[in-house]
Amino acid sequence: MQAAMTARATLKGWAEGRELVELVRAAHRAGWLDQLRSGATVEKLAAQGVPAERVRSVLDLLVAAGVAEAEADTFRLTPAFDALVEGGEGITLSSTLEAVDLASNRIALATEPVVPGFTPAEALVLARDWGVGPTEDARQLYRVIYEALPEFRDHLEQGGPLLDVGSGKGGALLTTLTAFPGLRAVGVESVPEVIEETRRRAENAGVADRVELRAIDARDLKDVSEFAVCYWAQAFFATEARAGTLARIFDALRPGGLLLVQEILPQQAEPTVRVRLDLLFHRQQGTDFGRSAEALAEELSAAGFADPRIAATPAGRLVLAKKP
Incomplete structure (x- = not known):
């Protein structure tokens, strides 16, 4: 009995x-989180019809969880959750909650013999959850990243053009375009619904x-020797598509053109449960996440790229390689 308990x-x-x-989610749906951005009391929230005792219990839980903080009788969102609810950086509470639901639903399929691919709606949820919006804070971050990759940055400053493969909602692509006013680019994404989202952004x-x-x-890229630089969002590509994708990127780059890829998860001797769940979620789709x-x-070298270099940046470790 003790073991079961x-x-x-x-x-x-x-x-x-x-x-x-x-x-x-419930507090967001009820509009409480919006009110907590500027500060609210138990009495103010209870005026919506919820008993004051229950309002107090909810607020105390939000404080204990680090969502809100209390000063005297007034409750406010913590700065982190205030930023998430405001959503100005392109990282929003709604998209985060949708991604949480998607992950839970997908993990529930882990013991099925075959896990279906993402629907267009699910792909859009995933795209919205990754990356940032082209805000000033994001541009500052990317400028620091590109400082660690001066040869890549120089091509961007000279106008590129840039090939962005696996653009998602365009976080990296649009931020880079706004950071380099003379840059021109092509973004490639296989899901039309996601491309429409990127086009709107x-x-x-x-x-x-x-x-x-x-x-x-x-x-299916047909470009030959057109691009000075390329960023490939490699983590989201199916294993069976990687070699073909790299071959097309190789053809699309000019001689001496640069390819940039990112290590998504820090390498750990003993991965955390969170990391293991992320790996399971993405690898169910047949990727090498x-x-x-x-x-x-090694993969870039095998595809014909020369001199791969690993660079430590605020975005983690990046790999830069050159087309001979």
């Missing part, structure tokens, strides 16, 4: 996180006239 307690401990997510960012967005499989920078360098 221990296991039960473990499961209930795991459920704590999901229950807190649902509490945040490009219009809002004022860079639509400098970027061509293509809803195609990267293996989580490849090390060293493995990526």
